Amino acid sequence: MRKPALALTLFLLVSFLSSAQETKPAPRTTYSPVPVNAAREPNPVKSTPESIAEGKKIYGYDCAQCHGDTGQSKTDVAKKLEIPDLTNPALLKNRTDGELFYILKNGHGGMPSEGDRVKPEQLWDLVNYVRSLARKQPTAAH
Numbered sequence: 001m002r003k004p005a006l007a008l009t010l011f012l013l014v015s016f017l018s019s020a021q022e023t024k025p026a027p028r029t030t031y032s033p034v035p036v037n038a039a040r041e042p043n044p045v046k047s048t049p050e051s052i053a054e055g056k057k058i059y060g061y062d063c064a065q066c067h068g069d070t071g072q073s074k075t076d077v078a079k080k081l082e083i084p085d086l087t088n089p090a091l092l093k094n095r096t097d098g099e100l101f102y103i104l105k106n107g108h109g110g111m112p113s114e115g116d117r118v119k120p121e122q123l124w125d126l127v128n129y130v131r132s133l134a135r136k137q138p139t140a141a142h
């Protein structure tokens, strides 16, 4: 009974491999739920040049590897994960700052969470920086 067992193992392996290949990243769920309270949370950090600069620094450490230095998400990883272009003003126009804060803190779809890696103020700085990306290229030309 060794041969059938081997055949079965091979069959399982092959079907596992092919199913793994077919697995595409989940479609972007623009409205995946953010708790209402979190979405309504006002941004306590003003979008000053200092805040944006601080956000930019953290972005360089924790976000640029996927979203690219400019936020246009043209990295190889971005293509694989279908990462959205952060400079596209349409992307976040329906998001509140509270929603962005929640998404950055907890992750979203294929995006990992920042969790407790940074302080809340720094996460708000990041929110301010991400907002500034869409403002800089109003036509999202590329």
Ligand code: HEC
Binding pocket: 027, 028, 029, 030, 059, 062, 063, 064, 065, 066, 067, 077, 081, 082, 083, 084, 086, 091, 092, 095, 100, 103, 104, 108, 109, 110, 111, 112, 114, 126, 130
């Ligand atoms: C591992 C790669 C990866 C890293 C690192 C990453 N992201 Fe993302 N990001 C993604 C993917 C994938 C999506 C699309 C996920 C989705 O919306 O379902 C996304 C979506 C987003 C969105 C859009 C969310 C929305 O409203 O739909 C924003 C804003 C964003 N990322 C900002 C950031 C910031 C800021 C950081 C750094 C703290 C970061 N990302 C780090 C992969 C990444």
